[in-house]
Amino acid sequence: MVKVEARELSVALGRREVVRGVSFAAGRGLVGVLGPNGAGKSTLVRALLGLVPHAGEVRLDETPIARLTRAEIARRVAYLPQGQTLHWPLTVERLVALGRLPHLAPFSRLDEADRTAIEHAMARTEVTALRHRTATELSGGERARVLLARALAVEAPALIADEPLSSLDPAHALHGMELLRAEADAGRLVLAVLHDLTLAARFCDRLLVLHDGALVADGAPGDVLSAELLARVYGVRAFIADDPPLRVPLARIVDGANAAT
Numbered sequence: 001m002v003k004v005e006a007r008e009l010s011v012a013l014g015r016r017e018v019v020r021g022v023s024f025a026a027g028r029g030l031v032g033v034l035g036p037n038g039a040g041k042s043t044l045v046r047a048l049l050g051l052v053p054h055a056g057e058v059r060l061d062e063t064p065i066a067r068l069t070r071a072e073i074a075r076r077v078a079y080l081p082q083g084q085t086l087h088w089p090l091t092v093e094r095l096v097a098l099g100r101l102p103h104l105a106p107f108s109r110l111d112e113a114d115r116t117a118i119e120h121a122m123a124r125t126e127v128t129a130l131r132h133r134t135a136t137e138l139s140g141g142e143r144a145r146v147l148l149a150r151a152l153a154v155e156a157p158a159l160i161a162d163e164p165l166s167s168l169d170p171a172h173a174l175h176g177m178e179l180l181r182a183e184a185d186a187g188r189l190v191l192a193v194l195h196d197l198t199l200a201a202r203f204c205d206r207l208l209v210l211h212d213g214a215l216v217a218d219g220a221p222g223d224v225l226s227a228e229l230l231a232r233v234y235g236v237r238a239f240i241a242d243d244p245p246l247r248v249p250l251a252r253i254v255d256g257a258n259a260a261t
């Protein structure tokens, strides 16, 4: 288990403060990070990984992130960045194998445990059949699954996934959420930036909602996803249904016009 904590975390990019005074702590479960485009979600998760300078504090297992090396952070928190561009024509298998880098000593080779982690991650994301394909020649959805496989192959106690479902068709998006849920059920912390409110409501234990860089809601999906919040944050009028088979509130966007009125 790993505890990720932000204390009055702020990030300025250029002259703008795009994350403003965010505080929360999480050590387990599937935590969805929601908010409209430009709300600061990617910047927040990058700050949690120590990838952007920040004010306030970020701690991993009580240690300020600045005191940890990149390798120490990478072993504790796997990171799936948003919309990653692939530059090198690696095979899928070799790309997924990069997930094992945080565990390898310099100049050492993959051992049996590494190979098992790679095979397991490829099987779970259903990319094993693509293993010899060149990753730069995959479709957007195939690539997204391969990059998720690389993050899962780290087998870190925490996973931060920034829009892991983008480009995925409905079946693969559902499967992707099931994978994240399984990671959380295995005792790992999963922090996932999501735009699909229905999947977030159905699968997440907790939702953090960002608006203009500030954390405006933090709680269980049923408590957080109100029509009032969705109108205020996303500017849409929503209908919240308590869907009996799923027993979670579903946000159905009705229209975007004059939503907040």
Ligand SMILES: Nc1ncnc2c1ncn2[C@@H]1O[C@H](COP(=O)(O)OP(=O)(O)OP(=O)(O)O)[C@@H](O)[C@H]1O
Pocket: 013, 014, 018, 035, 036, 037, 038, 039, 040, 041, 042, 043, 044, 082
């Ligand atoms: N390098 C940068 N310099 C200046 N501003 C930036 C930079 N990168 C991002 N921003 C701005 O910071 C704000 C937050 O961006 P961020 O990518 O964190 O939003 P987001 O919530 O992840 O959005 P999306 O849902 O569109 O991915 C946006 O207004 C964006 O334009």
